[in-house]
Amino acid sequence: MAAETTAESSSAPAQAKQTKQTKQPPPQGAKPEKGGEKEKGKSAKDLKKEKRAAAVAARGASEASTESSRPTLPTSQSTDSRSNFQQHQQHAHQAGGGGGPSIPKRPTHYSEPSALSLSTIQQNLFFSHLPKQTPPDTSAALTTGKLHPIIVRLGVLMSSGQLRGANARTMGMMSAFREVIRDYECPDQAVLWKDLPIYLSPMIAWLEGCRPKGVGGGNAIRWLKSEINRLGEQGDRSEAEQKDYLVEAIGLYLRDRIEFADKVIADNAKEKIRNGDTVVTYARSSVVERVLLEAHRDMKASDPEAGFKVVVVDSRPLLEGRQSLEALSGAGISCTYILLPLLSSILSQADLVLLGGSALHSDGALYSRSGTAIVSMLAKEHRVPVVACVETYKFGEKVVLDGVSSNELGSVENLLNLPNGLSFGDASTPSTTRDNRNLTPLHLVYDVTPPSLITAVCTEIGFIPPSSVPTVLGKASSVV
């Protein structure tokens, strides 16, 4: 039932897409919006356009040329023979490049290198269980009619890596669901609190397919479902009221658990940064960035002479630290930029290591960007205190013993191809890497830092040792 209501609404943009196919892709650097705030008031067509842009951008400039072959894809199908089209798509997917020109298919070398390397990883015993990250099939997703366009757009942004960072992704996801709930209309015979989770679940599944939502996102979704369930207990409210309640609740959740939490964390953590200190940070974390910026602002306000230094440690292939570096040095903080191999030489002069994280497991292990464990290990060796800044909504009840059992496989595109043209084998013939069956380029996105390497965790409830995570979790579950 619910599916049909959205199928109606998505047929219009589907037509719009046909006319749009030949358009030039917008520049790759199109900046992604953090949350779904901006989408308010935009028509479905606009959303669609943005989504297309994002998808194209994700594919990269090299593949932009193949766009010209794509227009045949939707035009050969009429809008009402949707299921037929889907079958074709699946068929084409399985058959690979073998189909004739009339059969709609993905461009032949669409992310081919990564797909191949991924397949070798999949064969590898250790990593075969990890979710494969393939670019999402947006057209199929839209034609099912079960997905709100904003969710599709979000999925593309997440999977392409334009929306990165646990906080940004969770905020994006929750604001997207807020929009979905606003647009949602409960069917006549159904009850909202029973129907809404069913309506949402394919979207959640689709987002999970684009990129695993992580502990923080999982907690947020679990909270949302419990809020919807609670509507059932309350009863006696009109649909509009219930929707308003949910929309408001999501807003409060984002405000309290992420925005205010970050503010309090910044207030707490900046106390630990003192005049003349050298602070080491790894890759990029929105919270750590905020802590450093606020600490700098406060220090300058109390004494213009005062200041501290920041060492941004970064590593390939994501090089996220550059963004951090830009923000920090832009604010007037004196920064040093190094790559991970140099860390041990720098640490003897460091006073504090500040880390962000994607999750904190109940044994106190920090799940964060791969490389974090090395940073903390070296810091411990040099007896530099390691402070992880993590909001409590990222606390997970699982215990993860290593970085292999649950992780994500990142794109290996840039792993072998260096930006300066020095590539593995011969740069001009990328096929060498592609055909090399003995080569497994591996990029795991996260790693696990054991609690023994973390001095303190800075949360919105104050500084706690990693061993206190279960206590906080226990309290949180008794409150919710």
Add this chain to the structure above:
Amino acid sequence: MAGVTSPLSLSPAPSNRGNSRPPAQTQASGSAKGFDVCNAYKKAIEDDKVPHPIAAILALVELIEASTASTVTGLAQELTIGRKTLINTQPSLGVRAGCQLWERFFALSMGGEDFPSYKRSLISQGRSFCAITAPQCREKIADLAVGFLRDDCVILTHSYSRTVIQTILRAHKQHKRIKVYVTEARPGCLGMRTHQILTANGIPCTVVLDSAVAYVMERVDMVLVGSEAVVESGGLVSSVGTYQVALVAKAMQKPFYALAESYKFLRHYPLSQTDLPIPPPDSSADEQQQQHRHVYGNVPLEFPTLIPNSHPPAISAHNPLSRPSSSTPQSRSPVVPGTPSPATKDRDRERVEMTKEMEDINPNVDVTTPDLIDFIITDLGAPLSPTSVSQYLVAQFSS
């Protein structure tokens, strides 16, 4: 002269590193007319049996009694000001712990009754806590800790702790043969007081130099120390020297037990020895101390910013690599306050001692890291491992 110094002493001390909070807001400014929390605190602490946190709570209870506020909010505001005054003026971390506890109690007991009866119940509960519960804490700890003391064991304790003494006396009463090494704990030399009390009670006690702790450790069965505060990491803030005693004990694999009442638990997470919220020493200090702090900064044991120029020519004469010392002005070399006058000819006759100023720049407390502590014995029941301190604090204070 006095007219010149008084404005100086009120101006905030130059903040180099560390605690840059303005010291000592003008004495008890906003609190109930004329009532001085600091005086109340000082009066309470004069009693030898009253520890810092309890004295702080007593002072705050007295503040409530003296308060003329007619609403809960008004009272809360006065209390907040009182608390801040206490925290910012008194050097003991126990004060902060007591204030935190009282704040928590105040917040939890709020609401319900009408204001006068609420105020009365606050006062009576505060008084009964200080008069009855607090001394009971020490009793409970002694009861628990005495089980750890075997017959015929040798204990090393540091400085002076009422709880430790009470525990040892309790064991003595149970006819356990106990021998005690106690450190001298310079410069306060409170170890001597421990020695006095124990010897008076017939317990064999020997005073050990602070520098002889490692020497004596092999003869020791266990280390028992008291504390000023227990911090959230599970570490111990205690009179200076405890950390090195703990390090030696760890190196020699001797059990290290800390005794702490639960009202000494403090919501603070120190990352280093200097990361403690101790306010700079009394801002109404004399001019000499002000100047002295100007030289050394607020953090204990900082190097002086002005280096005393001792004998550079002597070095340069022997060192061919050194540049001609024209840039080092010897004539107007500033004399750093507190430098002892160099001993003259008969050096072996005249002992050069630390001056008062040198002692002053030394820390009063240090942080013993949780990895060195076996158990913290508290009044909360079974001895806590350092990690459970934080669990207790999180459960108590965050909601």
